[in-house]
Amino acid sequence: MLLEHLGYEVVIPKHRESGRAYISKGLLKKARKIAIENVSGLKDIVTKETPLVGIEPSAILTFRDEYVDLVTDDLRQDARKLGENALLFEEFIVREIEKGHITSEFFTSEPKKVKFHGHCHQKAIASQTPTVRMLSLPRNYEVEVIPSGCCGMAGSFGYEKEHYTVSMKIGELVLFPAIRGKNPDELIAAPGTSCRHQIKDGTGEIALHPIDILYQALR
Numbered sequence: 001m002l003l004e005h006l007g008y009e010v011v012i013p014k015h016r017e018s019g020r021a022y023i024s025k026g027l028l029k030k031a032r033k034i035a036i037e038n039v040s041g042l043k044d045i046v047t048k049e050t051p052l053v054g055i056e057p058s059a060i061l062t063f064r065d066e067y068v069d070l071v072t073d074d075l076r077q078d079a080r081k082l083g084e085n086a087l088l089f090e091e092f093i094v095r096e097i098e099k100g101h102i103t104s105e106f107f108t109s110e111p112k113k114v115k116f117h118g119h120c121h122q123k124a125i126a127s128q129t130p131t132v133r134m135l136s137l138p139r140n141y142e143v144e145v146i147p148s149g150c151c152g153m154a155g156s157f158g159y160e161k162e163h164y165t166v167s168m169k170i171g172e173l174v175l176f177p178a179i180r181g182k183n184p185d186e187l188i189a190a191p192g193t194s195c196r197h198q199i200k201d202g203t204g205e206i207a208l209h210p211i212d213i214l215y216q217a218l219r
Contacts, residue, residue: 002215003053006102013045018059023066024155035070035079038063043078051085053092055211057122057191058155060086065125088122089211090130090191097137107138107217114143114213115182117175117199119192120150131210135189138217143189148175152202153194171202179203189213 003010019034046052054060063086067079087095096102114135118128128145135143151171152158158167179188180203190196190207199207 002211002218005215005218006096006106011050013042015041018054018056018062019066019070020058020062021156023062028070031066032070035067036072036075039067039071039075039079039082042082043075046082046085048085051087051092052082053087053089055089055191055209056193057088057119057126060088061121061125088126088130088191090134091126093134093137093214094130097133102137104137104139106219107214108219109139111140111142112138112217113183113186114141114189115146115178115186116143116189116210117146117148117151117195117207119190119195120154122191131189131191135210135213137214141217146175146178148178149173151175151190151192151195151198153192153198155194158194158198167198168202171198175199176202179205179207187213 001010016034016037018038019031022028022031022034042052052060052063064083067083068076071079093102116128116132116135118131122128122131132143132145135141152167152169157163179199182188188199188205188207189210190199191210196207196209199205
């Protein structure tokens with residue numbers, strides 16, 4: 001695992017799923033139950049020194065955004081604190097770069113170009129900047145942000161049969177042409193699971209999570 005190779009101890013605490021899928025379908029009672037369980041179980045574990053780090057933007061950002069409104073009043077302050085220490089993987093990596101704990105010396109110096117498609121949830125609530133900075137950590141990696149909007153999946157929207165045609169049309173606006181125009185040796189980065197599925201279905205190309213790209217770049 002990348003973090004372990006970089007010298008970090010990784011602990012997977014007992015927890016439920018984020019509840020993002022229930023929220024996206026309006027099933028807020030079920031999402032509320034999950035939020036309460038997660039905040040109750042993680043509030044004494046997650047701190048600034050031991051953050052909760054996630055790899056799926058929409059899932060980890062649920063801890064930061066919706067949980068404060070979903071939990072009961074007695075857990076609201078705990079949910080707020082948990083959200084402050086819930087980080088995207090790339091946010092954690094950039095924080096450690098700024099502390100001087102992670103440098104380009106850990107990674108290859110061979111040149112590589114990366115086309116990056118950002119996740120909608122990340123664009124709306126956080127930022128793509130940490131991802132670009134993380135992918136630029138290997139000294140000669142060049143990152144190009146694809147100026148795409150939604151890939152067309154929009155959570156579970158594109159998985160549903162009746163939305164397939166619309167989903168593909170959205171992908172064809174910017175994302176798919178940009179990927180078809182890439183050079184054979186260029187990599188495609190996409191942190192969203194559904195985004196990677198959409199790219200594979202729409203272009204036949206394999207997109208990688210930014211973590212995979214950084215892991216492959218280790219010396």
